[in-house]
Amino acid sequence: MRHINATYQLVVANTKCWIGCQCWERSCTRGGCHKQNEWRGFKMNIKVFLKTSLLGGVVVILPVALLVFIARWLVELVAQGLQPLIRLLDPDSTLQLYAANGVAILVLVGTCFAVGVLVRTRLGGWIYSILEERLLKRAPGYSLLKDTVKQFIGNETSPFSSVALVRIFGNETRVSAFITDTHPDGSYTVFVPTGPNPTSGNIYHLKAEFVEPIDVPIEDTMRSIISCGAGSTLLIEASEKE
Structure with missing residues (x-):
């Protein structure tokens, strides 16, 4: 009976200790309670990973979706204006809608080409710069859409x-980074991503003496970051060649 009572008291004491710890994993002994915070840290890392991944996906998908939406809207708008002409030329055709869309695409491509040729001239470039500064840059989403188009078809450096x-x-500690901007005084603005999730990171403004540009494809660098540094030999070898 005395043995049963002692066992019961030990179970009650351990249960109270387990409740008081309020953590996922615990090891309770007669001498006290040992709390482990690994689960709490794991949940925090998962939360940060999900948040940064979601935001990173939105940053990539939203401009592309906006570009596709505007392109589709322009095609439909021009096609609607051309449908009366298509009916006049071929009133019995069952492919009027497809013909109108095809002609609309050709019209838009031709318009883009003509505008591109125009802005390459001195007068056209001057008119475009005035129009952009005074009107276009004030339009919501213009800068975002322009940068998105440049990323896909532009010739400027990404x-x-x-x-x-x-x-x-x-x-002498070095970290992998991407140069995002250069300044007249020779300094750099760089983005240092975190691994294995490169959608988050920190921005630094550094003097030229602390920045070592290397000739490595961005895809290989991203791959090494996602793999927690595996494959960084390419970066080190490129640094030694400079």
Whole structure:
């Protein structure tokens, strides 16, 4: 009976200790309670990963969806204006809608080509710059849409097309980074992504002496970040060749 009572008291004490810990994993002994916070940290990491991944996906998909939506809207708008002409030319055709869409696409492509040729001239470029500064840049979403189009078909350098090894701690420790901007004084603005999720990171403004641009494809650099540093040999070898 005395043995049963002692066992019962031990179970009650351990149960109270388990409840008081309020954590996922616990090891309770007669000498006290040992709390483990691994589960709490794991949940926090999962939360951050889901949030940054979702935001990263939105940043990529939203501009593309906006571009597709506007292109489709323009095609439908021009096609509706051309349908009376298509009916006049071929009133019995069952492919009037497809013909109108095809002609609309050709009209839009021709218009883009004509505008492109125009803005390459001195007068056209001047008119476009005035129009952009005074009107277009004030339109909501114009800058975002313009940057998105440049990413797909433009010839300008992408914000994340330049790779570098940078020293952000003032010593010989180097981290993988992407050069996002250069400044008249020779300094750089760089983005240092986190691994294995490169959609989040930190932005640094560094003097040229702390930035070492390297000739490595952005895809290989992203792959090394996602794989937690595996494949970084390419970056180190490129640094030694410079």
